Amino acid sequence: MLSLLTVVVGAAVHVYAAQFNIYHRVVQSTSSPAPFAQRGTLNLVGSNANLESVSTLSEDLARFTQNLKSEDVGGALYQVALQRPEDSSQTEWAVSSVKLCHLSSSTTQTFHFYLSDEDKPYAVNYFLSPVDHSGSCPRQVSKPGTERVSQLNTTILLRRPSSPPSPELKTPPPLTPEGQVVQPIPEKSWLQKYWFYIAIFFFALTAEQYLLTVLTGPPDEEGKQGGGDGGSRRHA
Numbered sequence: 001m002l003s004l005l006t007v008v009v010g011a012a013v014h015v016y017a018a019q020f021n022i023y024h025r026v027v028q029s030t031s032s033p034a035p036f037a038q039r040g041t042l043n044l045v046g047s048n049a050n051l052e053s054v055s056t057l058s059e060d061l062a063r064f065t066q067n068l069k070s071e072d073v074g075g076a077l078y079q080v081a082l083q084r085p086e087d088s089s090q091t092e093w094a095v096s097s098v099k100l101c102h103l104s105s106s107t108t109q110t111f112h113f114y115l116s117d118e119d120k121p122y123a124v125n126y127f128l129s130p131v132d133h134s135g136s137c138p139r140q141v142s143k144p145g146t147e148r149v150s151q152l153n154t155t156i157l158l159r160r161p162s163s164p165p166s167p168e169l170k171t172p173p174p175l176t177p178e179g180q181v182v183q184p185i186p187e188k189s190w191l192q193k194y195w196f197y198i199a200i201f202f203f204a205l206t207a208e209q210y211l212l213t214v215l216t217g218p219p220d221e222e223g224k225q226g227g228g229d230g231g232s233r234r235h236a
Helices: 002-013 057-065 070-075 190-216
Strands: 017-027 037-045 048-053 077-082 094-099 108-115 121-129 153-159
Touching: 017 057, 037 057, 048 153, 077 121
Parallel strands: 094 121, 108 153
Antiparallel strands: 017 037, 017 077, 037 048, 077 094, 108 121
8 A cells, every 4th residue: 555655646746857958040141051059958847947048158149140241130040949859960950030130129038839748849939029010120230249148038938739629510410211311391381381270261251241141131122223103293
């Protein structure tokens, strides 16, 4: 009994915990992509997560942008990548990109990590805010400062899979022994439904008139035609 209780308690207090490497780089439209550099480590403990940045974060950003001209900042991208244990090369990493020009004017960065059923991250979305609704760069574009990334407020959100609501299936129509759909009986017209009551009504009306005729006799025709006794008077 004691060993069984120990197993149950041990299973109840077990919480998934793991670490995953996060990388970053700057991609310029005028040159080939540079290799990623480690940005930090994502620590997952149950439903809690934190991102521990590397000490060389500012130096890496300065190295990424040292050959970048101010007029090329608008076409450059800042990329964040998630390395998963099963990935064998950088080309398999989950990557999210934002415009490099937004780093200079943003104050908050948000990481959306999407978790599998085993609570392991398999994708990442990276956002900066505030950003114009159109997504365009500010009018005055400049290279971000080397300390800019480390000064951003950081928010980490974990997204677990959720099942869509089950569809509501209609009841199949009844079938005949031959496998054909049973056709519904066509609805009767108003006359077909109430002809019997109409017939009773007219029969009752005719019977009433007949009884009246029998009981009272034919109408009195006396006086309808003028008598012959009086004749026409002659005028003198």
